[in-house]
Amino acid sequence: MFLAGIAGLLLGLFIGSLSFRYGLRGPYFALAMLALAEMLRLVAVEWMAVKYPLGITIPLKGDSLLYFQFTKKMPYYYIMFAMMVISLYLTRLIENRRIGSYFKAIRENENAADAIGVNVFKYKLIAMAISAFLTAAGGTFYAQYYLTIEEESSFGTSVSIEVLLGPIIGGAGTVFGPMVGAAILEILSEGTRNFLGGYSGVHLMVYGAILVVVIIFLPNGILGGLQTAFRKLSKVW
Numbered sequence: 001m002f003l004a005g006i007a008g009l010l011l012g013l014f015i016g017s018l019s020f021r022y023g024l025r026g027p028y029f030a031l032a033m034l035a036l037a038e039m040l041r042l043v044a045v046e047w048m049a050v051k052y053p054l055g056i057t058i059p060l061k062g063d064s065l066l067y068f069q070f071t072k073k074m075p076y077y078y079i080m081f082a083m084m085v086i087s088l089y090l091t092r093l094i095e096n097r098r099i100g101s102y103f104k105a106i107r108e109n110e111n112a113a114d115a116i117g118v119n120v121f122k123y124k125l126i127a128m129a130i131s132a133f134l135t136a137a138g139g140t141f142y143a144q145y146y147l148t149i150e151e152e153s154s155f156g157t158s159v160s161i162e163v164l165l166g167p168i169i170g171g172a173g174t175v176f177g178p179m180v181g182a183a184i185l186e187i188l189s190e191g192t193r194n195f196l197g198g199y200s201g202v203h204l205m206v207y208g209a210i211l212v213v214v215i216i217f218l219p220n221g222i223l224g225g226l227q228t229a230f231r232k233l234s235k236v237w
Contacts, residue, residue: 001068005134009129012131012133016124058144083137088175088179099126102118106124167221168221171220171227181222
């Protein structure tokens with residue numbers, strides 16, 4: 001998991017340095033990342049079609065923390081819970097430090113941040129490295145939990161979209177927003193599938209409609225909207 005995180009970090013630094021050096025930002029940067037994911041998926045499809053047509057199966061070596069394999073699900077739960085707590089703590093730590101202020105300044109107005117002396121290129125690379133490390137570590141957990149690696153579930157566009165939807169729905173720029181958004185999306189996805197699964201595709205339509213409504217009426221996400229409402233109420237009181 002650590003080595004996977006380092007590999008993800010190095011790839012993130014490489015891709016980020018190219019993207020940021022040539023001024024990619026906003027939707028153009030997002031499109032570049034989607035294009036990269038699609039390139040990796042195509043490489044995986046061609047490579048695995050020759051050597052692993054049924055996907056890469058991780059051999060089961062026994063119930064052991066050393067092999068990161070367990071016969072019961074509870075150890076996986078506690079490991080993922082610990083990873084979540086560490087990620088939240090790291091995010092909170094960054095938010096309360098100067099680097100967090102730099103990140104917010106770059107997010108709000110990159111040109112203004114550059115004008116007041118913030119090294120935009122440096123801090124965007126740092127953000128890219130942290131994100132890539134945590135994502136790659138989570139990918140290792142995913143592989144060890146399912147004991148198989150398949151190109152579509154690992155590199156598909158849906159994976160990139162699902163990663164982005166959590167912060168968007170919960171509230172980007174907040175510590176707990178991504179966690180709240182991911183929890184709501186998972187409950188919503190499973191709930192609509194269970195109740196409307198008999199009607200092919202209907203649960204996806206309901207799921208998508210709810211997402212559209214949330215994005216339109218809560219552009220800052222659920223926690224962002226609650227924070228805005230709380231500030232307005234505080235002024236009134």
